[in-house]
Every structure is written in structure tokens, then in C-alpha cells.
Amino acid sequence: MTDVPLLTGKTAVITGGAQGLGFAIAQCFVAEGARVVLGDVNGEATRTAATQLGGESVARAVQCDVTSAAEVEALVAAAVDGFGGLDIMVNNAGITRDATMRKMTEEQFDQVIAVHLKGTWNGLRAAGAVMRDAKSGAIVNMSSISGKVGMVGQTNYSAAKAGIVGMTKAASKELAYLGVRVNAIQPGLIRSAMTEAMPQRIWDSKVAEVPMGRAGEPEEVARVALFLASDLSSYMTGTVLEVTGGRHL
Structure with a gap:
């Protein structure tokens, strides 16, 4: 190992990069020498x-x-035009529209599937097109432990996050011979504005399910994204890494 930052000279695109996990990943990547292009639906926050x-x-x-292929292609083009290439793509953008099936609207289902599943596919396709020409690149898709175990009130979210795992594995097989790696992360209970808005009793019950006895911090997910984005994971593709403190093993 050397003291050279892990991502020196690399360019990364991060969707949903204005806040939460996306911003934590961006901070981590910049600290390791990368240049980043943040894509987020909230222009001012970005x-x-x-x-x-x-x-x-x-x-x-x-x-x-x-959810717009054209906008994702423009995002990737901004990295290529602005920084000269694209080495890393993190498909992180996401939303929740939680409700039981009885109460969930068709629109709430469609919105979550569109942002997570189609959004990740749009990112994979746009990044893959650039990376295959360069014969190198790393793509990191953000799934969730909800996609492994299923959560009450998340038939839309759990389905989308499980779909991202299947998509990751299929894409990894398509792109491996071109030198492009595709992996996924499944975070568990991570401290964020969204999770901290939970009622205290719900939060406490979730923390009680974690063998390590605490929620994870955004930086702890970001460091796993760094590992998958860097040459430290050079012989890994099609894998799913759980960052859960031991919850739902």
C-alpha cells in the first residue's frame, strides 16, 4: 500500500449527490483525490x-x-466534457413513498420504481457506454437491506432495491470483458435526515435489531463505496456488500 490517495486523477459521477449518502460518498471521493460531478433533482442544493x-x-x-435517460446522459457528458472522462459511476438517487399495499397508490408505486430501478438502469447504460470505450471503470449501485428481507410498508421500495441486485449481476456479466466492474451496496439502518425523522420508539426498535447495537454513519457506507470504486476491489464484480452492523444476516 502507498500513501497516494486511492482515487487520484479519477472522475466520478454521483446521483442523489446533494445530501445524505450521496454527499457523504462525494466527500469521501474528493478526500481521496477524485473530481466529482453531482447529479440531483434539487438544483440549488446540488x-x-x-x-x-x-x-x-x-x-x-x-x-x-x-428517471430521464436524456438527463442522465447529459450528467455523464458533463463529467466527460468538464473533467475529461468518467471512471466511477455511483447510482445512489432514491426516494421513499412508504405505505401498506392497501393504502399505497399506483402513483407511489410507479414513482419509487422509476427513480430507483429505471434511474439505476439509466445510469448504468450511460456510464457503461463511456466506460466500455475506455476499457475500464467502476459502477456502484445503491441497493438496500430492504431489498433482501422486505419491509412492511415498502412493497415498492423493497421490490426496486431487490431489482437493483439482479440488474447489478446482469450488467456485471455484460461489462466484465470490457474491463468495467459493477457492484452493489446494501446499507442497513444508517443515520440520516430521513431515518432521524422516525418516531423514537420505531428508531429504538430498529436499533435493537442491530447486533452491533447502533445505527451506521453515512461515512461508513461511503468508505465501502470507496473500496468498490477503487483498485482495492479490482477482482470484484457482480457482488453485493451488506453494510448493516450485522442486522438481517
Whole structure:
């Protein structure tokens, strides 16, 4: 091992990069020498995040709705045009529209499937097109432990996150011979604005299910994304790494 940052000279695109896990991943990547392009549906928040990361020389902001193939292609093009290439793609953008099946609307189902599943496919396809020409690249897809075990009130989310695992495995087989690796992460209970909004009793019951006795921090997921994005994982593709503190083994 050397003291050279793991992502020196690399360019990464991160969807849903303005906040939460996406922003934590961006911070981690920049600290390891990468230049990042953040794509997020909230343009103002994305620009603020890019400024916080160090401004134009290391971070660019692009307003992007991942359900639109054209917008995702424009996001990838911004990395190629702005920084000269694309080495890493993190498909992280996501939403929740939780409700039991009895109460969930068709629109709530469609929205979650579109953002997570189609959004990840759009990112895979756009990044894969650039990376296959370069004969190298790493793609990291954000699944969830909900896609492994299923959660009450998340028939839409659990289905989408499980779908991302299947998509990751299929894409990894298509792209492996071209030098492009595709892996996924399944976070468990991670501290974020979204999870901290839970009623305390719900939060406590979830923490009680974690053998390590605590929620994870966004940086702990970001470091796994760093591992999958870097040459440390050079012989890994089609894998799914659980970052759960031992929950739902």
C-alpha cells in the first residue's frame, strides 16, 4: 500500500449527490483525490453541495432527474466534457413513498420504481457506454437491506432495491470483458435526515435489531463505496456488500 490517495486523477459521477449518502460518498471521493460531478433533482442544493466540496476545480453540479435517460446522459457528458472522462459511476438517487399495499397508490408505486430501478438502469447504460470505450471503470449501485428481507410498508421500495441486485449481476456479466466492474451496496439502518425523522420508539426498535447495537454513519457506507470504486476491489464484480452492523444476516 502507498500513501497516494486511492482515487487520484479519477472522475466520478454521483446521483442523489446533494445530501445524505450521496454527499457523504462525494466527500469521501474528493478526500481521496477524485473530481466529482453531482447529479440531483434539487438544483440549488446540488450547487451548494458542489461549493462545499471545493468548487469548480473538484466538484460540478448538474440538475438531473434520473428517471430521464436524456438527463442522465447529459450528467455523464458533463463529467466527460468538464473533467475529461468518467471512471466511477455511483447510482445512489432514491426516494421513499412508504405505505401498506392497501393504502399505497399506483402513483407511489410507479414513482419509487422509476427513480430507483429505471434511474439505476439509466445510469448504468450511460456510464457503461463511456466506460466500455475506455476499457475500464467502476459502477456502484445503491441497493438496500430492504431489498433482501422486505419491509412492511415498502412493497415498492423493497421490490426496486431487490431489482437493483439482479440488474447489478446482469450488467456485471455484460461489462466484465470490457474491463468495467459493477457492484452493489446494501446499507442497513444508517443515520440520516430521513431515518432521524422516525418516531423514537420505531428508531429504538430498529436499533435493537442491530447486533452491533447502533445505527451506521453515512461515512461508513461511503468508505465501502470507496473500496468498490477503487483498485482495492479490482477482482470484484457482480457482488453485493451488506453494510448493516450485522442486522438481517
